[in-house]
Amino acid sequence: MIQSHAERRLRTDYGQNHIAVRNENGLRVKRRQKFPIRVEKNGVTVPVYRLRSGNGYTSFVISYRENGTRRKKGFPTPWEAVRAAKRAAGYIASGNAEVVKLRPEDAQAYLRAVAVLKTFRIRVDVVASEYAGAVKVLGKNATLLEAARHYARTVSGVTSKKTVQTVVDELIQTREKDGSSVRHVDDLRSRLDRFAASAKCRIGEVSAACIQDFLLSLKLAPRTVNNFRTSISNLMTFARMRRYIPADSDPIRDVPEVKEPHREVGIYTPRELGRMIERVSPKFLPYLVIGAFAGLRQSELERLDWADVGEKYIRIRGAERRTKSTRLVEIQTNLQAWLRTLRQPRGRVVPFANVCNPLTRLARKAEVAQKHNGLRHSFGSYRLAIVQDAAKVSFEMGNSPKMVFEHYREIVTPEQGEQWFQIKPIKADAGEEQTNGSAQPTRPRKVGVSECKDGSPRSGCPHPLKMREPFFVGSQYVDL
Numbered sequence: 001m002i003q004s005h006a007e008r009r010l011r012t013d014y015g016q017n018h019i020a021v022r023n024e025n026g027l028r029v030k031r032r033q034k035f036p037i038r039v040e041k042n043g044v045t046v047p048v049y050r051l052r053s054g055n056g057y058t059s060f061v062i063s064y065r066e067n068g069t070r071r072k073k074g075f076p077t078p079w080e081a082v083r084a085a086k087r088a089a090g091y092i093a094s095g096n097a098e099v100v101k102l103r104p105e106d107a108q109a110y111l112r113a114v115a116v117l118k119t120f121r122i123r124v125d126v127v128a129s130e131y132a133g134a135v136k137v138l139g140k141n142a143t144l145l146e147a148a149r150h151y152a153r154t155v156s157g158v159t160s161k162k163t164v165q166t167v168v169d170e171l172i173q174t175r176e177k178d179g180s181s182v183r184h185v186d187d188l189r190s191r192l193d194r195f196a197a198s199a200k201c202r203i204g205e206v207s208a209a210c211i212q213d214f215l216l217s218l219k220l221a222p223r224t225v226n227n228f229r230t231s232i233s234n235l236m237t238f239a240r241m242r243r244y245i246p247a248d249s250d251p252i253r254d255v256p257e258v259k260e261p262h263r264e265v266g267i268y269t270p271r272e273l274g275r276m277i278e279r280v281s282p283k284f285l286p287y288l289v290i291g292a293f294a295g296l297r298q299s300e301l302e303r304l305d306w307a308d309v310g311e312k313y314i315r316i317r318g319a320e321r322r323t324k325s326t327r328l329v330e331i332q333t334n335l336q337a338w339l340r341t342l343r344q345p346r347g348r349v350v351p352f353a354n355v356c357n358p359l360t361r362l363a364r365k366a367e368v369a370q371k372h373n374g375l376r377h378s379f380g381s382y383r384l385a386i387v388q389d390a391a392k393v394s395f396e397m398g399n400s401p402k403m404v405f406e407h408y409r410e411i412v413t414p415e416q417g418e419q420w421f422q423i424k425p426i427k428a429d430a431g432e433e434q435t436n437g438s439a440q441p442t443r444p445r446k447v448g449v450s451e452c453k454d455g456s457p458r459s460g461c462p463h464p465l466k467m468r469e470p471f472f473v474g475s476q477y478v479d480l
Contacts, residue, residue, distance in 0.1 A: 266371030295379030
């Protein structure tokens with residue numbers, strides 16, 4: 001039998017167990033053949049397998065699909081199998097294998113598809129299968145190309161290997177650098193550190209179920225739980241901005257807020273405020289009267305400086321939270337009387353880092369039930385009862401008219417409002433005419449801890465003549 005040069009070359013290159021290759025010096029050497037051998041021609045690959053039978057006989061099989069049917073052919077030598085595989089690959093690549101089923105335009109389309117996929121080394125049937133699966137998922141909402149672009153825009157480049165605690169630390173550092181208040185940063189750190197201790201995973205692995213389980217485990221008041229939810233929402237927003245999670249990933253969106261039961265606004269009566277003024281310390285008195293008669297928020301009072309307290313208005317500077325714009329709060333007549341002896345040239349009005357503890361001690365000492373945000377709520381209720389103008393009160397309080405109208409309407413009467421804003425200090429010197437429109441009984445001034453017997457301020461006293469002034473609660477005279 002006469003063999004061609006190509007056949008002799010194949011027989012030389014593919015032995016029973018070895019293959020001839022050229023080394024780095026260009027010399028032909030033998031190395032052990034690994035199966036299956038993949039024979040490729042014009043983008044079509046036909047594999048050659050080695051099979052050993054039980055009686056020790058070895059055969060070499062090629063496998064390919066022709067006219068929709070799987071074909072297998074066996075050969076005694078590997079070089080014969082490789083030669084048959086090349087013929088089968090060329091036959092399939094030319095389009096002859098499906099010529100009876102494909103129209104000419106379909107055959108040309110197939111060849112063009114093979115040419116396009118040649119760079120990616122992907123078979124046409126694999127591409128068709130993946131495309132069909134993608135279309136089934138997308139439906140008619142979008143094309144596969146649009147889905148791929150969306151994926152590249154939102155997910156590509158996302159690094160989610162950072163842990164929750166690491167992202168929390170980065171958020172806190174960012175807040176400290178962008179000028180956020182110390183109180184806001186401390187509150188955010190306290191809540192998110194607690195969440196990070198519970199969610200010991202990567203930030204990209206945080207799910208809605210994980211967040212909800214954490215919130216339910218807190219067993220706190222609904223309002224407090226929702227505050228935790230807000231802090232976690234800030235964390236996930238920060239993670240999206242840093243591309244630690246995909247842009248469309250928002251697990252907090254699927255976590256509902258805890259329903260907060262409706263509560264009546266808790267306010268103090270004029271007599272309760274009077275008992276608190278009787279027992280308040282000199283350093284805490286400015287907080288008490290400004291909060292009661294100007295309606296400032298606790299955070300606004302904590303950062304208020306005496307330089308912003310004028311004769312007729314208190315200037316509330318904008319903050320990074322709540323109200324971000326500056327507003328002016330009118331100083332009521334009775335508050336002007338208090339500020340005459342309390343006013344300082346400069347410095348913080350409230351020299352406490354946290355007013356909650358002294359306020360709780362004061363309420364206990366005065367035997368008054370403490371109300372949440374009671375001073376501000378009392379101001380809003382009594383002020384609205386007098387002026388009957390929700391827009392005016394909302395501007396003074398930095399709230400919306402809707403909020404003021406819903407929470408403070410018809411809670412107290414105008415008469416009670418008048419009593420609240422008649423609480424003022426008076427000097428009981430002999431013959432002095434009082435500012436509330438009627439002559440009050442004259443009494444000798446009592447000597448308090450802040451003044452000497454001759455009436456002069458004690459040296460080193462931070463607030464001279466401020467605490468031992470008698471004052472009125474409504475029409476009742478109170479002398480300390």
